[in-house]
Amino acid sequence: MKNINWKVRFSNPVFLAQLVLSVLAPITLYFGVTYEELNTWGKLGQVLFDAVRNPYVLSGVAVSVYNAVNDPTTAGVIKDSIRAQGYEKPKKDVR
Numbered sequence: 447m448k449n450i451n452w453k454v455r456f457s458n459p460v461f462l463a464q465l466v467l468s469v470l471a472p473i474t475l476y477f478g479v480t481y482e483e484l485n486t487w488g489k490l491g492q493v494l495f496d497a498v499r500n501p502y503v504l505s506g507v508a509v510s511v512y513n514a515v516n517d518p519t520t521a522g523v524i525k526d527s528i529r530a531q532g533y534e535k536p537k538k539d540v541r
Contacts, residue, residue: 449525450515451533458536461514468514472506473497 455461474481477493484490497503512524520527530537 449522449531451526451531454530454533454536464514465511468510469507472510473503476500476503476506 470481473479473493474484477496479493484493497507516524517526517530520530
């Protein structure tokens with residue numbers, strides 16, 4: 447996936463939050479767990495372990511991560527525009 451500027455994406459806190467939530471949301475929804483219930487590392491680890499053992503949950507996570515990574519404004523699948531591939535840091539909207 448060299449057509450994605452991973453360096454810039456991972457330096458953007460919004461993308462990181464989106465990626466984390468794209469993994470956690472399908473898992474917590476499937477198991478009916480609220481974020482308040484995940485108050486220890488043991489509970490979080492058990493939920494993640496149960497998720498990895500469940501193909502349905504893994505497919506939900508895969509679709510969710512795909513939606514977080516894919517840029518619908520660019521033609522093609524999981525690809526940044528040529529201009530975005532050249533960014534050194536997330537572009538700020540200047541008006």
